[in-house]
Amino acid sequence: xxxxxxxxxxxxxxxxxxxxxxxxxxxxxxxxxxxxxxxxxxxxxxxxxxxxxxxxxxxxxxxxxxxxxxxxxxxxxxxxxxxxxxxxxxxxxxxxxxxxxxxxxxxxxxxxxxxxxxxxxxxxxxxxxxxxxxxxxxxxxxxxxxxxxxxxxxxxxxxxxxxxxxxxx
Numbered sequence: 001x002x003x004x005x006x007x008x009x010x011x012x013x014x015x016x017x018x019x020x021x022x023x024x025x026x027x028x029x030x031x032x033x034x035x036x037x038x039x040x041x042x043x044x045x046x047x048x049x050x051x052x053x054x055x056x057x058x059x060x061x062x063x064x065x066x067x068x069x070x071x072x073x074x075x076x077x078x079x080x081x082x083x084x085x086x087x088x089x090x091x092x093x094x095x096x097x098x099x100x101x102x103x104x105x106x107x108x109x110x111x112x113x114x115x116x117x118x119x120x121x122x123x124x125x126x127x128x129x130x131x132x133x134x135x136x137x138x139x140x141x142x143x144x145x146x147x148x149x150x151x152x153x154x155x156x157x158x159x160x161x162x163x164x165x166x167x168x169x
Contacts, residue, residue: 002033010036013043021051025058025065034064039089041069041080048076052083070102071109082120088129
């Protein structure tokens with residue numbers, strides 16, 4: 001159904017491993033559904049370079065697969081943040097004692113550490129990865145078609161049959 005409607009499947013993979021990433025990509029390839037792998041860095045851990053290559057190669061084959069990473073301490077995160085196939089994600093939860101570090105300050109960390117300090121990203125690349133890239137993806141721009149209302153000869157409203165319950169592709 002997701003493939004038919006071009007509705008993206010956003011997922012944390014089943015197993016925190018390359019096998020989990022591979023399984024999600026294989027399912028998307030078989031079904032044709034657009035796939036977004038959430039937090040690739042915590043799904044692939046230290047093998048992020050291999051996971052990034054898996055995503056890049058499937059994109060090169062024309063599959064609709066995207067992913068994002070969140071910035072943390074390990075050095076291998078640089079590869080994820082700097083990769084052209086990733087976006088920057090955050091859980092955006094309210095700060096609470098013991099909350100995960102990605103719940104607060106993610107974007108400030110990207111700008112400070114990966115743009116200013118390390119030069120992993122340009123300011124414009126960082127801005128793009130944190131904002132517009134997800135919104136611009138064709139599968140994510142679907143909007144419900146506004147139902148046209150027309151009156152019949154008796155003045156009663158009726159829906160147009162060409163838009164009933166449909167979404168623009």
